[in-house]
Amino acid sequence: MSNIDQSRRQVLKQLGGTAAAVTLMSFGFRDGLAAEKMTVGAVYVGSRDDYGYNQSHAEAIAAIKKLPFVRVVEEERVPETIAVEKTMQAMIEQDDAKLIFATSFGYFDPYVIKLGKQYPKIRFAHCGGLWTPKDPMNTGSFFGYIDECEYLSGVVAAHVSKTKKLGFIAAKPIPQVLRNINSFTLGAQSVDPSFTTNVIFTGDWSMPVKEAESANSLIDQGCDVITCHVDSPKVIIETAEKRGVYCTGYHVNQSSLAPRGYLTGAEWVWAMPYKILVDAAHEGKPMINFLRGGLKEGFVKMSPYGKAVPEQAKQTADAIKAKMLEGGFTIFKGPLKDNTGKTVIATGVSQDQRDVVLEQMNYLVAGVIGQI
Template sequence: MADFRMPAPRPRLLAAPALDRRRFLAGGAGLVGATALAGLPARPARAAGELTVGFIYVGPRDDYGYNQAQALGAAAVKEIAGVTVVEEENVAETQDVQQTMESMINFDGAGLLFPTSFGYFDPHILTVAPTYPEVRFEHCGGLWKEGMPDNTGSYFGYIGMGQYLNGIAAGHATKSKKIGFVAAKPIPQVLLNVNSFLLGARSVDPAITCQVIFTGEWSMAVKEAEATNALADAGADVITCHVDSPKVVIETAAGRGAYVCGYHADQSSLAPEKYLTGAEWNWAKVYTDMVTATMAGEAIPNFVRGGLAEGFVKMSPLGPANSDAARAQFDATLAEIMKGGFAVIKGPLKDNAGNTVATEGQDFAETDVALESMGYLVEGVLGSTS
């Protein structure tokens, strides 16, 4: 499998040709109509035992983050016999992704698509999927609901457990009792990560607070650097994030003398002395399982979830800055999480506006779907969702 941790100049599998095809689609009434006028089949024929799989990324595949983790999963799929993988990076969450999906289906014969960015689903996948009922559209982000097209589905992982473990490492490392979080947008998955990070730290010391700054963008280096510096200025001495590429946050925080916890992929090479650990996606298992099932003619559930125990998520190795006490609590908690049913959100617990979110004895295990509609920040998080 290719190693994306130290990126080399990357090939563009669908560079100029894909852009040309998107322009072609944009200039006409759509590929189906265009090929019909030309007297050509709508899509290439596929031999038995073969499958073309398309991966679409909103950013570059070597971003040290979200897209890199997805690309590592695609690299694993390339090793499956009979599978052809086509990829396109830097595809915006606009009409562009619809054109890219149709291009992969009609020019490349893709029978399974992984449009990986959160904003690709609604309206883009939901618009294109009904036109191609024989193609499977799998989206990363947990947005599929009953009543949506049967050939669409969503997959996601309980990576909040990873941020809870990040928080344990942060709780042992902080001296100021102030930790920080750079976040893109206040959607449920991001809020769960922020809350989990703080609650993990508070399992070490209940006096710890976490300041969160939302940049409003999945990828905006300038805003991420500004937010990281603002957190450091406010006294945060451990910082993590949920943005597409943590590279700027990690390097800026470490440059300010703060410890860091990674996200999406392993960023330890960016700050080896300051990197405590990180919550990583392990999409290789998810993607190879789905591709293998598709090739075998097996149905893929519309709603797929898994966590650390299922191999959807993994943790970066603990860095040298972790104390023995931090390692002991980290390992013990990880062992509990691996048993399944672990609850980060449990009562008594209030949000940071004083409202009760969990009563005494009430808990929300990692598998509870209620967590996927989270709209609050817990007590101890300094910041607002609005």
């Protein structure tokens, strides 16, 4: 009975998916079956199951999919070329999408801006801090203050490191990445100012062999805690574990990859901003153009502490985390010098998380070894 019912529904679904698409495309009809549901589109730059950045978004979309009033269409491995413009346009024209999540930095300018103007009734939510008031009001950007987690990771790392040298493998020297490197370093230096961080830029978001080579090079140079900002940290975490050093994770929880050395990690909770944006669209409230949040707002979280983390590290980190949760902790405050000796934040100035100046960061703080 239920089998028949299921297959009938399957057929209906297929009809709704294909036959309705034809009418939709040729006559501009609304998709009859999906009329009461709001279609949400999601575009990823890499594979949905990359154990990293794209997966963190796909998991949030999977949570959104469970909402009764939402229908989801997804597309992965869409490059930051005209292909993404066409994909988003197709989601609107062919699937009747009302809200589109564009999850890669390079999707915003010019593609989201262009389509935002072309389709003023459709909402475009872009991940990354790129929206400014001169951009269309039906577009917006959301992001998480994950540097809070990086700071805490640095605090924990400083408690277990013996060499006082940390290693950071990064894809590209862009503000988001530099902010993480700096926060991680400042966190460690809050425990002991003599901490330094060696940085390696691999040049692209996913380069497993180069990432492994970088991890080995850093460990050879004496770094005994490794962390990263690349799309899929799996190889780096595994290499650190193999070489017997500590690591902290990024994007999603990777503790199972390094049961001995995984200290903690910075994780996204994208479901939070996604839910806010989807609800706003569903209830017809205005598009939220500037959506940010950190630990306090639940946009990011820490991985549970690993076995190797000493009690004192937990206490110190938890105390700082408590302040962050109250909104009373500032990572970037003066006096702060970069690693060329230049003062980047003057004494007495403090840039709190929401300060957009931080989203244009173009320096490495003192103690970071490397140039940009």
